[in-house]
Amino acid sequence: xxxxxxxxxxxxxxxxxxxxxxxxxxxxxxxxxxxxxxxxxxxxxxxxxxxxxxxxxxxxxxxxxxxxxxxxxxxxxxxxxxxxxxxxxxxxxxxxxxxxxxxxxxxxxxxxxxxxxxxxxxxxxxxxxxxxxxxxxxxxxxxxxxxxxxxxxxxxxxxxxxxxxx
Numbered sequence: 679x680x681x682x683x684x685x686x687x688x689x690x691x692x693x694x695x696x697x698x699x700x701x702x703x704x705x706x707x708x709x710x711x712x713x714x715x716x717x718x719x720x721x722x723x724x725x726x727x728x729x730x731x732x733x734x735x736x737x738x739x740x741x742x743x744x745x746x747x748x749x750x751x752x753x754x755x756x757x758x759x760x761x762x763x764x765x766x767x768x769x770x771x772x773x774x775x776x777x778x779x780x781x782x783x784x785x786x787x788x789x790x791x792x793x794x795x796x797x798x799x800x801x802x803x804x805x806x807x808x809x810x811x812x813x814x815x816x817x818x819x820x821x822x823x824x825x826x827x828x829x830x831x832x833x834x835x836x837x838x839x840x841x842x843x844x
Contacts, residue, residue: 686729693726711748739781742757758792769785806834806838
């Protein structure tokens with residue numbers, strides 16, 4: 679089945695195509711999302727979102743951000759339980775350069791959506807530092823990357839607000 683085709687160890691081209699097919703079937707389709715949930719399909723995009731392959735990772739992040747936008751309370755809770763936000767912060771912290779693809783905007787959107795549902799349990803202690811560094815890096819190209827700058831500022835503000843509430 680398509681979900682098994684996304685498992686690590688499967689050739690990247692097969693993983694990418696399978697994830698794309700799943701994403702096309704599930705996004706914006708409540709019945710398909712319900713079936714995806716029944717089958718516990720979340721492992722597929724989670725594994726792919728952590729892939730070293732940039733293309734696969736970007737597609738997975740887009741898929742996750744799309745289904746979180748479709749159903750923030752339900753989908754964000756699932757990804758929060760899997761600590762996706764923590765894993766995304768780790769990736770943001772360790773990447774020396776800004777990605778050239780759209781993965782940063784999807785990453786920030788996912789964190790923003792999860793933080794909207796779970797503000798007090800989303801941010802690591804160094805979130806403000808990580809986000810400030812991203813904003814610094816975006817500074818030289820902020821006209822071309824306006825959406826990332828806007829999202830990063832919003833997530834940074836949520837991080838500060840959450841820190842005050844702790």
